[in-house]
Amino acid sequence: MAEQQKKNGWSWPDDPAGPPTRAGRIAGFVMSTMFLIYLVSPINQAFTAPHPTAVRVAVVTTVAVYCCIYATVYMAFSMRRTWFDKRVRIAGVAAMFACGITLAVLLGPDNLMFLTYAISAALMQLPPTVGLLLGLGTTTALLIGTEIAEGAPDWNAASILVVLTIAMFGTRQVIMANAELRAARDEIATLAVAEERSRMARDLHDVLGHSLTTITVKAGLARRILESSGDDQRAIAELRDVETLSRTALGEVRSTVSGYREASLAAELVGARVALQAAEIAADLPHAVDNVPAGLQEPFAYVLREGVTNVIRHSNAHRCEIRLGESWIEIRDDGTPAETCGSGHGLSGLKERLAKVGGSLSAGPAEAGGFIVRASVPVAVTA
Structure with missing residues (x-):
C-alpha cells in the first residue's frame, strides 16, 4: 500500500478512505x-x-x-x-x-x-x-x-x-x-494480515524444516542399520523416535496455526543433541541455559533449531559446537559451506525474530574453516 503523504493547509483534498456507504x-x-x-x-x-x-x-x-x-x-x-x-x-x-x-x-x-x-x-x-x-x-x-x-x-x-x-x-x-x-484503520488491518501470514510462514518453516530433517535422518539411520547389521531392536528404536518426532511435529504445527506455540531453548538443546547424533555428527553442547535471560530464550531457541538443521542438511560436517552467553548464541561446524549458505528463507526469518528484541544475526564461513551462525543482542537491550 502506498504511503499516505503528509497533509497541510495547502494540500488539495482527496479521499483516502474511498467512497462512503x-x-x-x-x-x-x-x-x-x-x-x-x-x-x-x-x-x-x-x-x-x-x-x-x-x-x-x-x-x-x-x-x-x-x-x-x-x-x-x-x-x-x-x-x-x-x-x-x-x-x-x-x-x-x-x-x-x-x-x-x-x-x-x-x-x-x-x-x-x-x-x-x-x-x-x-x-x-x-x-x-x-x-x-x-x-x-x-x-x-x-x-x-x-x-x-x-x-x-x-x-x-x-x-x-x-x-x-x-x-x-x-x-x-x-x-x-x-x-x-x-x-x-484499513491499512492497519491489511498490515496485520500480512504480519500474520509472515508469522505463519516463518513458524511453519522453522517447525517443519527441523522436524522433517530429523525424521529423515532417523529414518535413514534405521534403514542403514537394517541393511548393514540387521539389528532389529536398534532399528525399531530409531523408528519409534521417528514416530515420536512425527507426533511432536504435528502438535507443533497445530500450535503454530493457532498462534500458541512457544519455543523452549532447553528443549531445543535436547532435540539438537538427538538430531546431531542421528546424523552421526559429534555434538558439543551446553549443559544448561540458565544464564540466558527469559526474554531471549525463545528467539535463541529458533536460532539453535535453524542452525542445527542447516548443519545437518547442508554442511557435511563431522562436528558441531554450540555456545551460549547471556546475550548471544553461536553455532559452529567444521563442514564445507555451500555457496548459497547464509541467504536462505530460514535465516531471513531469524533476522526478523531477532529484530523484535533488538538483536542481529550474522552467518558465514569461519576463518578456521566450516560455517558459523551467531546471534547477539546488545547488552543494554538485554538489561
Whole structure:
C-alpha cells in the first residue's frame, strides 16, 4: 500500500478512505443541499422591492445557476468516487463566487453574505487554507461594501459570515480527519494480515524444516542399520523416535496455526543433541541455559533449531559446537559451506525474530574453516 503523504493547509483534498456507504452519500447530499432554501431570500428581495423585470430575471437565473453548481459540487463531494480535476474545481468555485457577486451587484453589498455557499464549496474542493482566506476576504469585502453603500458596516452579516466560515472550516477538517482515520484503520488491518501470514510462514518453516530433517535422518539411520547389521531392536528404536518426532511435529504445527506455540531453548538443546547424533555428527553442547535471560530464550531457541538443521542438511560436517552467553548464541561446524549458505528463507526469518528484541544475526564461513551462525543482542537491550 502506498504511503499516505503528509497533509497541510495547502494540500488539495482527496479521499483516502474511498467512497462512503450509500446511506452516507444520501445523508451528506441531503444535509448539504437543504441549506439552499436560504437562497429564496434574494428572489424575495427582487420581487418585493421595486426592481426592473430584467433585474428580477437576472436574480432568478443567477440563483438557479448558483444552486445547480452548488448541488453538483456537493454531490461530487458526498459521492467521492472520483474527484474533479483541479482546474474543474477551481472553475466551479469561481463560477459560484461570480454568482454570489452578481447577487450583491444586483441587490446590494449585504448580499455578499450569500457567498457562504461558494466559501463552503471552496473549503470542500480546494486546499482548506484557500477556502479560509476566501471566507475572510469576503467578510472584509462585505464590511467595506456596506460601509460605502449604506454608510455603516453591516457587522451582523459579517459576523454570520465569519462564524459560518470557521464552522465549515472545522467541519471540513473533521470530515477529512475521519476519512484519514478510516484509511489508517484499513491499512492497519491489511498490515496485520500480512504480519500474520509472515508469522505463519516463518513458524511453519522453522517447525517443519527441523522436524522433517530429523525424521529423515532417523529414518535413514534405521534403514542403514537394517541393511548393514540387521539389528532389529536398534532399528525399531530409531523408528519409534521417528514416530515420536512425527507426533511432536504435528502438535507443533497445530500450535503454530493457532498462534500458541512457544519455543523452549532447553528443549531445543535436547532435540539438537538427538538430531546431531542421528546424523552421526559429534555434538558439543551446553549443559544448561540458565544464564540466558527469559526474554531471549525463545528467539535463541529458533536460532539453535535453524542452525542445527542447516548443519545437518547442508554442511557435511563431522562436528558441531554450540555456545551460549547471556546475550548471544553461536553455532559452529567444521563442514564445507555451500555457496548459497547464509541467504536462505530460514535465516531471513531469524533476522526478523531477532529484530523484535533488538538483536542481529550474522552467518558465514569461519576463518578456521566450516560455517558459523551467531546471534547477539546488545547488552543494554538485554538489561
